[in-house]
Amino acid sequence: MADSMNLDSGHHEHHAPSGWTRWLTTTNHKDIGSMYLIFSLIMFFIGGAMAMIIRLELFQPGLQFVDPQFYNSMVTMHALIMIFGVVMPAWTGFANWLIPMMIGAPDMALPRLNNWSFWILPFAFSLLLLTLFIPGGAPAGGWTMYPPLVLQTGAAFPFLIFAVHFLGASSIGGAINVLATVFNMRAPGMTLLKLPLFVWTWIITGFLLIASLPVLAGAVTMLLTDKYFGTSFFSAAGGGDPVMFQHIFWFFGHPEVYILILPAFGVVSAIIPTFARKPLFGYQSMVYAVAAIAFLSFIVWAHHMFTVGMPLAGELFFMYTTILIAVPTGVKVFNWVATMWKGAMTFETPMLFALGFVILFTIGGFSGLMLGVTPVDFQYHDTYFVVAHFHYVLVTGAIYSLIAATYFWLPKWTGHMYNETLGKWHFWLSTISVNVLFFPQHFLGLAGMPRRIPDYSVQFAEFNMISSIGGWVYGLSQLLFVYIIIKCVRGGKKASDRVWDGAHGLEWTLASPAPYHSFDTPPDPSTIEGGVR
Amino acid sequence: MAGRKILNRQGINKTAIRLVVTAVIMFGFGFSLVPLYDVLCEVTGLNGKTGVISRQEAKSPGELHEDRLVKVQFVTNVAVGLPWRFKALEKELFVRPGKLTFTNFQATNLSQSSVAGSAVPSVAPSIASRYFNKTDCFCFVVQSLDPNQTKIMPVAFVVDSKIPDNVDVVTLSYTFFKTEEKI
Ligand code: HEM
Numbered sequence: 001m002a003d004s005m006n007l008d009s010g011h012h013e014h015h016a017p018s019g020w021t022r023w024l025t026t027t028n029h030k031d032i033g034s035m036y037l038i039f040s041l042i043m044f045f046i047g048g049a050m051a052m053i054i055r056l057e058l059f060q061p062g063l064q065f066v067d068p069q070f071y072n073s074m075v076t077m078h079a080l081i082m083i084f085g086v087v088m089p090a091w092t093g094f095a096n097w098l099i100p101m102m103i104g105a106p107d108m109a110l111p112r113l114n115n116w117s118f119w120i121l122p123f124a125f126s127l128l129l130l131t132l133f134i135p136g137g138a139p140a141g142g143w144t145m146y147p148p149l150v151l152q153t154g155a156a157f158p159f160l161i162f163a164v165h166f167l168g169a170s171s172i173g174g175a176i177n178v179l180a181t182v183f184n185m186r187a188p189g190m191t192l193l194k195l196p197l198f199v200w201t202w203i204i205t206g207f208l209l210i211a212s213l214p215v216l217a218g219a220v221t222m223l224l225t226d227k228y229f230g231t232s233f234f235s236a237a238g239g240g241d242p243v244m245f246q247h248i249f250w251f252f253g254h255p256e257v258y259i260l261i262l263p264a265f266g267v268v269s270a271i272i273p274t275f276a277r278k279p280l281f282g283y284q285s286m287v288y289a290v291a292a293i294a295f296l297s298f299i300v301w302a303h304h305m306f307t308v309g310m311p312l313a314g315e316l317f318f319m320y321t322t323i324l325i326a327v328p329t330g331v332k333v334f335n336w337v338a339t340m341w342k343g344a345m346t347f348e349t350p351m352l353f354a355l356g357f358v359i360l361f362t363i364g365g366f367s368g369l370m371l372g373v374t375p376v377d378f379q380y381h382d383t384y385f386v387v388a389h390f391h392y393v394l395v396t397g398a399i400y401s402l403i404a405a406t407y408f409w410l411p412k413w414t415g416h417m418y419n420e421t422l423g424k425w426h427f428w429l430s431t432i433s434v435n436v437l438f439f440p441q442h443f444l445g446l447a448g449m450p451r452r453i454p455d456y457s458v459q460f461a462e463f464n465m466i467s468s469i470g471g472w473v474y475g476l477s478q479l480l481f482v483y484i485i486i487k488c489v490r491g492g493k494k495a496s497d498r499v500w501d502g503a504h505g506l507e508w509t510l511a512s513p514a515p516y517h518s519f520d521t522p523p524d525p526s527t528i529e530g531g532v533r
Numbered sequence: 534m535a536g537r538k539i540l541n542r543q544g545i546n547k548t549a550i551r552l553v554v555t556a557v558i559m560f561g562f563g564f565s566l567v568p569l570y571d572v573l574c575e576v577t578g579l580n581g582k583t584g585v586i587s588r589q590e591a592k593s594p595g596e597l598h599e600d601r602l603v604k605v606q607f608v609t610n611v612a613v614g615l616p617w618r619f620k621a622l623e624k625e626l627f628v629r630p631g632k633l634t635f636t637n638f639q640a641t642n643l644s645q646s647s648v649a650g651s652a653v654p655s656v657a658p659s660i661a662s663r664y665f666n667k668t669d670c671f672c673f674v675v676q677s678l679d680p681n682q683t684k685i686m687p688v689a690f691v692v693d694s695k696i697p698d699n700v701d702v703v704t705l706s707y708t709f710f711k712t713e714e715k716i
């Protein structure tokens with residue numbers, strides 16, 4: 001990606017420095033966006049390697065390759081990396097690259113904060129990854145960090161807590177930047193209800209981040225003082241309550257899962273109209289649906305803890321609110337399908353991934369509904385059914401939309417088209433293997449296989465073997481993705497400015513590759529009047 | 534910014550400051566959830582926290598249900614780090630709601646040094662905890678055991694006669710934790 005960026009130094013810009021220090025000190029939204037995305041891609045492979053180890057151990061019943069403690073730390077680190085190191089930074093990367101271009105702004109509102117927010121990340125993950133090499137090993141108590149188990153973490157414990165603090169600070173910085181940009185730097189004529197949905201979903205994600213991450217920071221701080229400073233927030237011995245941690249954690253945790261998925265809704269709402277060559281159906285209802293989902297996400301947290309012994313009224317409240325989320329989510333899926341209805345569709349790679357998203361994310365939504373029904377969750381809780389659920393919403397949801405977005409905007413960023421044939425290979429290999437990987441896990445869960453355990457009884461052997469094979473094929477297929485990106489950055493068919501003939505949106509009115517500064521002069525208000533979503 | 538110096542600096546700073554303040558408030562909110570939950574638990578009796586009443590109150594039990602019996606089961610746990618054996622001398626009792634009932638637990642220190650521990654009670658189902666009151670309990674104070682000492686520890690409790698009809702079984706569980714200093 002570096003090449004492409006040096007190309008546009010043609011604009012008499014004396015402040016696009018070269019050399020490696022450029023990356024350390026840059027405050028340019030495109031540089032920072034690229035760094036976020038590259039970081040996220042690297043973390044995707046680190047977290048992915050851990051997943052491969054997990055699937056290796058689970059290939060057969062019994063303990064073959066790793067000891068249970070290490071297995072548990074793989075599960076823990078895999079989740080932390082994928083959530084905080086891949087999906088969240090990737091969305092911030094896309095926000096950096098796209099939001100200024102989409103709203104007609106020259107850059108982000110707080111460029112220096114932007115630089116800091118990014119550079120905290122590699123630092124925090126160095127802290128976390130370092131724990132793999134210290135005595136006692138990496139954290140192994142699960143990404144949910146439930147006490148009292150997590151308090152048994154050895155020397156890695158403070159690393160874990162501080163890494164989470166830094167990751168939270170980084171994300172809050174990113175969110176403040178996005179919101180300050182959108183609220184103060186829109187081009188003349190760009191009213192809120194003219195914003196592309198990706199911007200809208202990010203506004204709401206920004207609010208979710210600012211409202212929920214500090215709560216997580218508080219929760220882990222309490223863990224820290226419980227372990228080292230004699231407090232007993234969560235220790236029954238001192239009058240505290242371990243279940244309270246779960247309440248506080250999930251008060252953050254459920255909004256967090258929407259932080260991971262809302263920008264995906266925005267991406268899909270940009271891609272489907274482009275390749276269906278029709279405007280998005282029900283734009284305003286989309287905005288309201290996202291807002292409704294965000295609001296509901298704060299009052300459903302205890303669906304993660306149906307089995308802790310809540311009173312009946314609590315179980316019912318959290319069951320009904322959880323199931324209520326299906327309504328706005330259903331509105332969105334309906335609108336995407338209605339957008340395609342009688343459209344002149346073509347199926348380039350971004351569209352394939354977006355369609356894959358709509359279908360497979362909906363499967364994840366359905367298993368979520370099943371989990372939301374309290375009495376049946378007593379059976380499903382902490383089984384592979386939950387694992388299947390969140391991988392459908394996160395891998396075939398969040399990750400699919402990230403990949404779709406990459407293919408969609410890569411030509412705009414690099415000025416080159418990616419290789420369409422390879423892109424289609426990437427889609428079909430991924431889609432077949434991901435279903436081989438995760439679909440059988442539904443059955444494993446229903447049959448009672450518990451999650452987070454390195455061994456299992458023999459009746460689960462076949463499905464686990466199938467799942468592992470799917471896992472390795474899926475993992476290998478992602479190497480193709482990297483190859484396609486590198487090739488596209490290096491060269492390829494020249495991309496036109498509009499790139500896709502159905503594309504609307506201010507970013508497509510800029511040259512390809514996008515110039516170093518986006519809108520030095522504000523875009524023509526008549527373009528905006530004509531519709532840019 | 535090359536061409537465009539018309540940035541709304543003031544607006545940006547205002548938005549940023551408001552958001553930072555929101556984040557700080559939410560950080561505080563996370564901590565305030567601790568007392569909030571406690572208040573909620575006390576008011577509603579969720580969380581299995583049992584009540585304490587005086588003997589005097591216990592002796593004036595309201596109406597006694599002659600024909601109703603509630604099964605009370607006793608569960609004992611010892612937390613990691615406390616070298617004790619701890620058991621209920623009666624596994625379960627059938628009690629008449631409104632009647633003061635006595636039972637005994639027994640703890641043995643298995644180590645060669647004296648150790649202090651405190652017991653944390655909990656009642657399930659949580660709805661029953663509002664109707665489960667104790668007049669005496671070893672869990673009210675820190676217990677200290679000499680090396681190899683065995684101690685019998687009594688509990689006196691009343692199941693309130695207003696306990697809902699559909700509650701037939703109540704489980705009282707105790708977990709003993711090691712106490713570093715006298716509380
Ligand atoms: C219709 C929407 C959804 C519903 C009704 C739903 C419901 C649930 C429920 C009830 C659980 C807890 C299951 C258990 O532990 O027994 C759960 C777990 C989970 N869900 Fe969802 N969910 C939905 C959408 C999503 C989305 C969009 C995401 C993320 C993008 C997501 C990510 C997760 C994750 C990560 C977990 C597991 C957390 C853990 O224990 O480690 N869910 N979901």
Ligand SMILES: [Cu+2]
Nearest residue numbers: 254257303304
């Ligand atoms: Cu949830």
